[in-house]
Amino acid sequence: MRTRYTSLIVALFVMAFMYLPIVTLIAQSFNASRYGGRWMGFSLKWYEALFRDSAVINATVNTLAIACAATIFSTILGTCAAWALNKYRRSKLQSVHYALVYAPLIVPDVLMGISLLLLFVSMKVQLGMLTVIIAHITFCVSFVTFTVLARLQDFDFNILNAAQDLGAGNFRIFAKILLPLLGPGIAAGAMMAFTLSMDDFVVTFFVGGPGSTTLPVKVYSMMKHGAPAIINALSVVFMALTFTVAIIGQFCTKRKF
Amino acid sequence: MNGFQTQTGARAAYNGRKLSEYLLTAPSFLWLTLFFAIPSVLVFAIAFRTADPSGGIDAGWTLASVESVLKNAYLGVLWRTVWVSCAVTAICLALGIPVGYWIALQNPKYRYWLLLVVIIPLWTNFLIRIFAWRVLLHPDGFLRQSLVALGIVPDDVFFLNNIGAVIVVTVYTCLPFAILPIYAAAEKFDFSLLEAARDLGASRFCAFRRIFLPGIRRGIFTATLVVLIPALGSYAIPDLVGGVDGEMLGNKIAAKASAYRNLPEAAALAAFLSIIITLPVLLFLLKQKRIIRSVVAARRSAGDSTK
Numbered sequence: 071m072r073t074r075y076t077s078l079i080v081a082l083f084v085m086a087f088m089y090l091p092i093v094t095l096i097a098q099s100f101n102a103s104r105y106g107g108r109w110m111g112f113s114l115k116w117y118e119a120l121f122r123d124s125a126v127i128n129a130t131v132n133t134l135a136i137a138c139a140a141t142i143f144s145t146i147l148g149t150c151a152a153w154a155l156n157k158y159r160r161s162k163l164q165s166v167h168y169a170l171v172y173a174p175l176i177v178p179d180v181l182m183g184i185s186l187l188l189l190f191v192s193m194k195v196q197l198g199m200l201t202v203i204i205a206h207i208t209f210c211v212s213f214v215t216f217t218v219l220a221r222l223q224d225f226d227f228n229i230l231n232a233a234q235d236l237g238a239g240n241f242r243i244f245a246k247i248l249l250p251l252l253g254p255g256i257a258a259g260a261m262m263a264f265t266l267s268m269d270d271f272v273v274t275f276f277v278g279g280p281g282s283t284t285l286p287v288k289v290y291s292m293m294k295h296g297a298p299a300i301i302n303a304l305s306v307v308f309m310a311l312t313f314t315v316a317i318i319g320q321f322c323t324k325r326k327f
Numbered sequence: 328m329n330g331f332q333t334q335t336g337a338r339a340a341y342n343g344r345k346l347s348e349y350l351l352t353a354p355s356f357l358w359l360t361l362f363f364a365i366p367s368v369l370v371f372a373i374a375f376r377t378a379d380p381s382g383g384i385d386a387g388w389t390l391a392s393v394e395s396v397l398k399n400a401y402l403g404v405l406w407r408t409v410w411v412s413c414a415v416t417a418i419c420l421a422l423g424i425p426v427g428y429w430i431a432l433q434n435p436k437y438r439y440w441l442l443l444v445v446i447i448p449l450w451t452n453f454l455i456r457i458f459a460w461r462v463l464l465h466p467d468g469f470l471r472q473s474l475v476a477l478g479i480v481p482d483d484v485f486f487l488n489n490i491g492a493v494i495v496v497t498v499y500t501c502l503p504f505a506i507l508p509i510y511a512a513a514e515k516f517d518f519s520l521l522e523a524a525r526d527l528g529a530s531r532f533c534a535f536r537r538i539f540l541p542g543i544r545r546g547i548f549t550a551t552l553v554v555l556i557p558a559l560g561s562y563a564i565p566d567l568v569g570g571v572d573g574e575m576l577g578n579k580i581a582a583k584a585s586a587y588r589n590l591p592e593a594a595a596l597a598a599f600l601s602i603i604i605t606l607p608v609l610l611f612l613l614k615q616k617r618i619i620r621s622v623v624a625a626r627r628s629a630g631d632s633t634k
Contacts, residue, residue: 074432080425084502088448091459091499094469098462151355158348167352170359176552176608177367178560180577184584184597185366188373191590192384208362211355271454272562276584286454293458293567302462305455316450 099302116303126304129288136199136284137267140206145260148214156222174212182209183276190277197279205277206267213266214259221255261319265312374595382588392595401579408575411490412558415497419505419554420547427509431516442510445503453500457567460496461487488570496564501557505550512546552611559604576600
């Protein structure tokens with residue numbers, strides 16, 4: 071079938087297109103030449119420079135702190151939301167709730183960033199770590215909710231009644247049934263929140279203040295003010311970090327596409 | 328008496344159920360109302376407030392910001408935002424449909440891995456993906472240098488800081504979001520229908536166009552939505568690879584919010600953008616309510632790593 075060959079060619083082209091920039095970037099981070107273009111030999115000097123840069127270390131600490139806080143809160147909020155959406159499916163309140171949880175998924179980052187900025191400015195809240203964490207929780211909640219909800223929809227609640235009939239206490243039901251069966255879904259939601267928080271630039275850019283510089287914001291300002299070659303190295307380190315989280319997430323949930 | 332008791336009992340159980348529903352719903356409901364719904368409405372209100380000279384929002388009311396947004400100065404940016412987003416969506420569909428088709432034709436054992444290959448680039452940070460393109464498209468970068476050396480590209484052509492770069496990089500970041508819903512629809516498509524069409528005398532292309540494409544309609548709608556809307560709201564990509572001629576509405580919003588610090592004007596622009604975005608959303612949602620679910624699924628599986 072010719073359509074099949076055409077689509078194979080497009081698929082190969084797309085794969086090349088997807089990986090070319092990443093491969094170039096990784097290669098460039100080991101290139102001794104400052105401006106790339108020509109290969110000047112293998113070097114780790116950009117990595118050395120990177121680990122000596124205190125602003126970068128600081129941004130890393132901020133990124134991880136924000137991601138942890140956003141993950142914890144959005145996982146709690148999202149899990150409660152998913153539970154309510156699943157348990158009270160038929161209630162009117164839940165259809166409003168559903169729309170409210172769903173809407174942030176389609177709103178572009180720019181709009182979410184500017185609207186939160188306007189909220190904080192009109193409430194006279196000082197921009198900083200707190201505002202960034204609040205913003206991150208807000209866009210993570212929906213993703214956690216829908217991940218956990220997908221798990222809950224597959225969950226057979228009769229098991230809980232059966233356990234109760236067999237004399238299991240609330241704690242035992244929680245520890246022996248809910249945690250092992252729903253844990254992976256919740257963990258997947260949490261991982262998603264963590265990666266989304268680490269990945270975010272646009273919202274953080276709007277609601278961040280002095281002292282809340284995250285890695286993406288740092289990379290942005292480095293790019294804007296003459297790109298020093300350490301961004302290559304920084305990107306590779308960052309990539310390794312996200313890959314680790316993503317792979318853990320992949321293992322946490324065996325659900326396929 | 329007895330009947331009355333059971334009635335109050337049922338009522339108490341009902342109230343208890345309501346109460347536990349409220350308690351479970353309250354955290355996310357209140358959070359999203361306060362930090363999502365109210366701010367979204369606030370944008371429209373602040374568009375009519377006066378700017379405070381120190382960069383805040385003053386108590387007065389004015390039409391000045393809305394008027395300045397509706398002035399001709401923004402029409403060019405608006406037009407560019409719309410046509411670039413439409414071009415990006417069209418390219419994503421043109422590439423995504425063959426890829427989704429191809430993956431759906433493969434042995435089920437390998438499909439998962441092929442999809443993973445599509446998704447892995449998304450595991451790299453959004454800004455780093457843009458930065459990687461800046462490295463690749465850089466005038467001294469190996470791509471331009473080798474194309475110039477091979478004589479494919481004249482020496483005075485630059486890849487970076489133009490509208491072409493914005494389109495390429497936006498396609499790059501959006502493409503996996505387009506492939507996933509298209510694949511999800513193609514996977515459920517009955518490919519024997521194509522053979523049937525061929526047997527009945529349809530050409531290969533005709534069978535593809537008249538049978539396959541309508542068959543994966545829902546996937547195509549979803550892909551359009553998940554590409555078009557973020558593209559309309561793009562900010563970082565035009566800012567970093569677009570140069571002066573590549574500015575989009577998102578850039579104007581950010582500039583008004585940070586560099587010029589005129590929040591009411593930023594709000595007016597944001598309100599404008601919200602209205603533009605509502606149009607395709609309404610159009611699609613009215614057409615097919617079930618798309619909501621597939622959008623969620625697509626964003627969930629593409630938007631991040633961990634599905």
